[in-house]
Amino acid sequence: MNERIYLDHNATAPVRPEAVEALTAALAATGNASAIHGEGRATRARIEQARVEVAALVGGDARGVIFTAGGTEADALALIPDYQRAGEPLPCDVLLISAVEHAAVLRGHRFAADKVEILPVDARGRLRLDALDAALAAHAEAGHRVLVSLMLANNETGVIQPVAEAARRVHAHGGLIHTDAVQAAGRIRVDLAELGVDAVSVSAHKIGGAPGAGALVFADPDLRPAPVFAGGGQERGRRAGSENAPAIAAFGAAAKSARLALDGEIIRIGGLRERLEDALRCEFPELVLLVGDVDRLPNTACFALPGAPAETVVIALDLAGLSVSAGAACSSGKVGPSHVLAAMGVPEKIARSAFRLSFGWSSQDEDVDQALSVFRRVIPGLLRRARAA
Structure with missing residues (x-):
C-alpha cells in the first residue's frame, strides 16, 4: 500500500520542523514566565518573541496579542458584552453573526440567547450585506451598540467573507467587529489595518504549530474585553493562568515560517x-x-x-x-x-x-x-x- x-x-x-525545534527547546527549559529569576526571564523571552511573530502574521501590534489555548477560546474571549477602551466602558448590547460561523461563534459565548442575531448568507455562502445594513440601522435606532463577528474564511468551503466592507459599515454605526481568521491565517494575507477589524482570532495548529495555543489579537492594544478567566495578571490581565510556553514558542515559530x-x-x-x-x-x-x-x-x-x-x-x-x-x-x-x-x-x-x-x-x-x-x-x-x- x-x-x-x-x-x-x-x-x-502537520507540525512544521521549526515549530518542533522551538517546542523541544522550550520543553527542555525550566522556568515560569512570571518569575523574575533567570529561568523565568528566559521563558518570558520565548513568549514575547512568539507574541511579535503572531502579531506580524496578522499585521498587528505585539501589545495587542492575548495568548489562549486555541481558536475556540480566542473566539470566546472576543464574544463578550463587556468591553472597555483605555479604561472607559464600551459595552455591547447585541451580537450579530453570520449563519455560517464556526460553532465557537454560533453559541454566542457570554451574550444571552436573545441578544444574538444570526444574519443570512447568499447562495455562495457570503454574508448578505443588505441584511447587515438593516440590522445595523435597526439597532442604531434602538440605541444599541453592536458587536459583529464575521469569519474571514469558512472552514468547510473556504469561501472568503467581505470582512473589510462589513467593518466599514459596522464602525460607521459605532460598533465593534471581530473576525475568526483561524482558517485564513497563513493561507491568505491577513492584515488588521486592511481589514479594518477590531480583533482577530488565530490558532497554532492550523498553521503547523503545536495544538494548545491560539491568540486573540486586537488592533488597538487599549481595547480589552472582560477576562474569561480570573486569577493572576498574565496576558496584561486579560487571560489569567500560567502561559503554555512550549506551545506558544512553537506557535511563534510556525507563524514566522508561514508568514515568510x-x-x-x-x-x-x-x-x-x-x-x-x-x-x-x-x-x-x-x-x-x-x-x-x-x-x-x-x-x-x-x-x-x-x-x-x-x-x-x-x-x-x-x-x-x-x-x-x-x-x-x-x-x-x-x-x-x-x-x-x-x-x-x-x-x-x-x-x-x-x-x-x-x-x-x-x-x-x-x-x-x-x-x-x-x-x-x-x-x-x-x-x-x-x-x-
Whole structure:
C-alpha cells in the first residue's frame, strides 16, 4: 500500500520542523514566565518573541496579542458584552453573526440567547450585506451598540467573507467587529489595518504549530474585553493562568515560517488544488464542486457525490489511504447536513454528500497524483451504489 495522503489541513496541519525545534527547546527549559529569576526571564523571552511573530502574521501590534489555548477560546474571549477602551466602558448590547460561523461563534459565548442575531448568507455562502445594513440601522435606532463577528474564511468551503466592507459599515454605526481568521491565517494575507477589524482570532495548529495555543489579537492594544478567566495578571490581565510556553514558542515559530513563505505558498498550493479539481471534474462529472466560482482559500475544495452519504465517502477514501473530512472536524461525530451548506440553500441530497479536501504547507505534487489514483479506485464503486440506492 502507498504512503497515506493527508488532505485535511483545515482540521489540523502537520507540525512544521521549526515549530518542533522551538517546542523541544522550550520543553527542555525550566522556568515560569512570571518569575523574575533567570529561568523565568528566559521563558518570558520565548513568549514575547512568539507574541511579535503572531502579531506580524496578522499585521498587528505585539501589545495587542492575548495568548489562549486555541481558536475556540480566542473566539470566546472576543464574544463578550463587556468591553472597555483605555479604561472607559464600551459595552455591547447585541451580537450579530453570520449563519455560517464556526460553532465557537454560533453559541454566542457570554451574550444571552436573545441578544444574538444570526444574519443570512447568499447562495455562495457570503454574508448578505443588505441584511447587515438593516440590522445595523435597526439597532442604531434602538440605541444599541453592536458587536459583529464575521469569519474571514469558512472552514468547510473556504469561501472568503467581505470582512473589510462589513467593518466599514459596522464602525460607521459605532460598533465593534471581530473576525475568526483561524482558517485564513497563513493561507491568505491577513492584515488588521486592511481589514479594518477590531480583533482577530488565530490558532497554532492550523498553521503547523503545536495544538494548545491560539491568540486573540486586537488592533488597538487599549481595547480589552472582560477576562474569561480570573486569577493572576498574565496576558496584561486579560487571560489569567500560567502561559503554555512550549506551545506558544512553537506557535511563534510556525507563524514566522508561514508568514515568510506565504506569497509562494498561495501560488503553489492553489496550483495543487486547481489540478486536483480539474482532474476530478473531468473524470467524474457526477461530482459537484461547491462554490467553485467565488473567492475562496487557495487550499480548500468542497465536493459532493449526490446519493453517497459523506460519511461513506470519507470512510471509503480513508480505507484507500486518503484523509479528507466531511464538514467541520470538530463536528465529525455528528451525522447530519452541514449548517453551512444549509444556510447557503444547498439541497439536502447534495449537502449530505459533501466532503472537503484541504492542502497545506506539507502538500506536494505527488499528493495530487496519489489522491487521484485513490479516487479512480474508489469513486466508481460509490457511484454504482448511489445509482442503485
